[in-house]
Amino acid sequence: MWHQGQERQQEAKPQQAVEDDKAQLVSRLERELAAEQRRSEEYLDMLRRSQADFINYRRRVGQEQEEASLSAQIALLRRLLPVLDDLGRALSATPPELAHQPWVQGLHLVARRLASTLAELGIRQIGRQGEQFDPRLHEAVALDTQASAAEGTVLQIVRPGYMLGERIVRPAQVVVAGSPPTPSSPSAP
Template structure:
């Protein structure tokens, strides 16, 4: 007995719809397998997306660190120039030359100070400040009664910070308690 094409198609449909049929290759098992694969790919895509977000954050952080490092190196060079201008304006050197030259150097210094201030750079380290090891680098302790102990008495080089972060500490001398002259070796027991 030969079956017509229509009868063959109907038998295949009936076989696919038979209850409890979970044999390999059946539409139900194929659907379940496709769903498992879909879920695996979804998890994989979420991991790849999270990895990419983390990569972008890391690259942004590294770029910002590089910029800060490059800016710091440039600022330290400019601060050295500023120190030279300060030195040129101090002492006998500024008195022994034409005052127009001195005013020109002062104008250059003001312009450089203004440019640095525009970038968030500020100087600190004046005499009379309380010594702070985070801001100052003490190069000498000077016994004196004129200032309280641990007070800056002289600034050798200004300190600078940018947006609150110290980029160069101030080099300073600080006051120390004067030696007690009343305690002589003859009176000690």
């Protein structure tokens, strides 16, 4: 009987050791799994940040390309606008008796088509007679103190201005109604 009890104890010891080994193995595997899950979350977080960075990069590049395109369009317009101004002056200087000549009508057609093309491209003319002077849109080249219009009213467009979208390509040069300067009082001694 003593042998049987001893055998049971010996059997229990290895079985207990196996159970302890299993518990240690499970504990170790759980720690490794937790570490791998943390590492996986870190990689996933890095991936998400990289994706966000790439989206921001694409957006920034797109904006830079749009800005470069807009700047190129504005540069081209600034070179073409003096030609348009010359065409307008030529048409304004044409004597009325020549108005029915085919070449004069052809110049008018060219001017209308050019204005239409500019409008289709989103370019609009700014500066209208009678509107209030706005230093963002107008460049005052003269002040008329004799005018009967309210102070700050645009009396004449010397050279039209243009905008592309919300960007000013060239301000309108205008004559503005103003009050005569008040004489300054002599300084007292």
